[in-house]
Amino acid sequence: MNTYIGDPFTLEEGELDEYAKRLTRGGLNINLVIDTLVLSVKSYETNASGSPKNFPRKNLRTMTQVMMMLVIHNIRPRSDTSSVPLDTAYLLYYILDYRQVDVARIIPNEIKIIDESGHRLGSRTPCTLAFPEFITGLCMRARRVIPSQVQDTVSGVMDDRYIERFCLAKNIGQGSTSTSPVQKLGFEDWDPRLQATFTHTWD
Secondary structure, eight states, rough: HHHHTTSSSOOOTTTOOOOHHHHHHOOOOOOHHHHBBBBBTTTOOETTSSSSEEEGGGGOOOHHHHHHHHHHHTTTSSSSSSSSEEEHHHHHHHHHHTOOHHHHHHHHHHHHHHHHTTTTTTTOOSOOOSSSHHHHHHHHTOOOOOOOHHOOOOOSOOOOOOOOHHOOOOOTTOOOOSSSSSOOOOOOOOOOOOOHTTTTOOO
């Protein structure tokens, strides 16, 4: 899987990445995650004991929303794209903080979950297609013809303006009492590895 992704992640046999080690140990710092992912004037959903359980997309910071779309489609798929649960929020935090995350370990586990979900081939499902990039890549490697015309075509540059228009929740910022100017995403300042992910073309 690492070889397919194109950025081999070398670990010794039995060794875990930083994200997996932290999940194994427990004791994750939820306050640090909230401060990193959630807008200061927004909130999150809690369980009966008052602990965070769900993070609505509209309440997340701009970069978090963009990375969320990558994660819930291509790393840890979810049928509900309006929010992320706590476990996915931790994953987003580790990715955005440039921590060590072995996605080649996560993806096969998620594929196994889908495979064991009981969904039958040919039956309809209300969920969006899981792992579209992985599926497309496998088709291309098998020399399958990819249609030149698709439902959605991206033209131009994926800059701050594009992200604000197409990637963010539509009602972000509504009801906010903050008078400070909106901070630009600064796409050109992103880690080159993340830039490559969002500037990918069929070529």
